[in-house]
Amino acid sequence: MGVVAGVDSSTQSCTVELRDSVDGRLLGSGRAPHPPTSPPVSEQHPDDWWAALRSSFAAALAAAGLAARDVDAISVAAQAHGLVMLGPDDRVLRPVKLWNDTTSSAQAAAMVAELGPAGWARAVGSVPTAAFTITKLAWVARHEPEHLTSLARVLLPHDHLSHRLTGRAVTDRSEASGTGYYAAHDERWLTEHLERWVSPGLDWDSVLPHVAGPSEPAGTAGTPSAGELGLRPDVVVGPGAGDQHAGALGIGLAPGQVLYSLGTSGVVMTTSTTAVHDASGWVDGVADAAGGWLPLVCTLNSTKVTDLAARLLGVDHAELTRLALAAERRPDRMVLAAYLDGERSPDRPRARGLLGGLRSDATREELALAAVEGVVLGLVRGHDAIRQAGVAADGVVVATGGGARSRAYLQVLADALGVPVETRDAPEATARGAAVQAAAVLHGADVREVRDAWAPFRTVVVEPLGSIPEEVREQYRALTGWAQPTETAPAT
Known part of the structure; x- marks a missing residue:
């Protein structure tokens, strides 16, 4: 049969669905809450995401009557835009500013005034608001510059959870395109944006993750954290996606x-x-x-x-x-x-x-x-x-x-x-979409084919x-x- 796990790490909670890797049949699901937040300051610690993932994964296994060793692939979709800052030892430097944290609105306004709405639209496809990751980095540069001196990685929420599973810094084009410093139409990071609006003194190429293709594995679950879930080290991990992007997959x-x-x-x-x-x-x-x-x-x-x-x-x-x-x-x-x-x-x-x-x-x-x-x-x-x-x-x-x-x-x-x-x-479209992606990487298939077959x-x-x-x-x-x-x- 083959079993895949789709993870939806949203603002409010983490949901895990276990599905048959061939026909997409739901085998079991589980959910655990995240700490509540409220703008203008909306922050969560990634350790809380991991705790909720562990709990919801265990609940899904229990509901399905399966063991963790039965899972063959996993993929993580999560809330978009959030700024995860890691030090050289992969230590979280500060709580994550979430997509709905509006404290960087002044930085967003300054960026738009400088480059202009049309300039931003041409560069990244969108005009930044306080939701975008680049504005949150600029806020940190102004208010907490000490974090930039020890910055080793900048990740997004789903990148961070995938990183805990694989040890690799990998994102996907759906999430990268919402940062304000990735041009999806050119398939490249715009490090010049980070140098211009955050810090010119950082080696941004070494800080940013690899951008995986839609059906490209992020790696395998060989880390100690993956072991906490009980996963086999050969379990393949999908590239992940933003929550809305995975939801579109899940809804067909x-x-x-x-x-x-x-x-x-x-x-x-x-x-x-x-x-x-x-x-x-x-x-x-x-x-x-x-x-x-x-x-x-x-x-x-x-x-x-x-x-x-x-x-x-x-x-x-x-x-x-x-x-x-x-x-x-x-x-x-x-x-x-x-x-x-x-x-x-x-x-x-x-x-x-x-x-x-x-x-x-x-x-x-x-x-x-x-x-x-x-x-x-x-x-x-x-x-x-x-x-x-x-x-x-x-x-x-x-x-x-x-x-x-x-x-x-x-x-x-x-x-x-x-x-x-x-x-x-598809009551849990995002988790379902993550499972679609996990099945695609497990079988070496085009994610669009699995999406349509599981519609x-x-x-x-x-x-x-x-x-x-x-x-x-x-x-x-x-x-x-x-x-x-x-x-x-x-x-x-």
């Missing part, structure tokens, strides 16, 4: 189809055979995990918005869904600009949420609906931006992530787009029942314009 996203990922962050994405360079700053023209491109728009505020609404209303998520679906769809209803913790798309790190359209007869149902619509309307704007960047994004719409379990999210998305929205049998079947289709009135959309656009403070942020 075909060309032209559009994926809405509703999790801690909200992401709308599609696939492309050509590189995308969007000078507006909305669309990240990143590489995918299959040899192509994955133009996407990422928002900071997704299911956390409905988490807050449920807490304020004193209900669980099932009741929040019922309330939202029961709300009267009046055109002058309550509208939420859902920038609770700042925003990434558009780049408004200091923004906060605004609620408009309050009336004396406002209802609990209307507030629940406003929370869902506030998330969806932000992502629909991102979908429009992808089209405006010249990418065909008009195929089947698929929703995934925790929010896709809510009928309210699916219905509001279908109504906002005016097209059906479907879900697929999950459709589970739910939600048809639009109406539309979101233009009055609501106009109110939303007005609120998002007011949500960002007008004063200039101090340089820090």
Whole structure:
């Protein structure tokens, strides 16, 4: 049979899926939490990721009735952008600044002002925000320069976990393309960016990892850390990927189809055979995990918005869904600009949420609906931006992530787009996508072939029942314009 393990080390937790390496059948899964974080300072220690991986791997083995020695390949997908800094002895120099840490917004603004949005889009396919790794390195250079003097490796979250398994510093093009110092269209690190905005005195070529191809092994699991998991030393380790990139593999996203990922962050994405360079700053023209491109728009505020609404209303998520679906769809209803913790798309790190359209007869149902619509309307704007960047994004719409379990999210998305929205049998799409990659490296296959062979079947289709009135959309656009403070942020 052969068994592969797919790992999803996300912001909130680590999930491991064990699958049959030939047909992709799920054998067992496990999950363990990560320490909670909240912007503007959002940091975790990589030791906590490893502890969660050990726990979730053991749980998956128990659920499958397998032993660690039965696993033949493993691949790790993880949250993107996070800055892992290691010293000469592979000691972690400081906690990892995560993708949603916004403290480097001043560095991001300075970089964009210097090179210009168009210059950045040409260089790396995206315009940096505080999410990008290069801005976090620049923040360290300004505030903690002592760490640069002992810096031996710069890794991303999935690189670090793979490094613990193999002892090799390896990343993949999907993750590298979100750093701000890798040109995926030229397949090279832009060390000149690091010299210009971080430090000219470092040998950056020796600090950065090897960039593996989509089906290229990162190595084998021969380290003491891999031994802690009970893995055989000949277990092959895949190149890994960013979480959204692996999710596209796991969902079986075909060309032209559009994926809405509703999790801690909200992401709308599609696939492309050509590189995308969007000078507006909305669309990240990143590489995918299959040899192509994955133009996407990422928002900071997704299911956390409905988490807050449920807490304020004193209900669980099932009741929040019922309330939202029961709300009267009046055109002058309550509208939420859902920038609770700042925003990434558009780049408004200091923004906060605004609620408009309050009336004396406002209802609990209307507030629940406003929370869902506030998330969806932000992502629909991102979908429009992808089209405006010249990418065909008009195929089947698929929703995934925790929010896709809510009928309210699916219905509001279908109504906002005016097209059906479907879900697929891939509740843990990122872990599934990592398992796809592990199977490809185990069998020496093209990852695209395994992706298509394992494509999950459709589970739910939600048809639009109406539309979101233009009055609501106009109110939303007005609120998002007011949500960002007008004063200039101090340089820090």
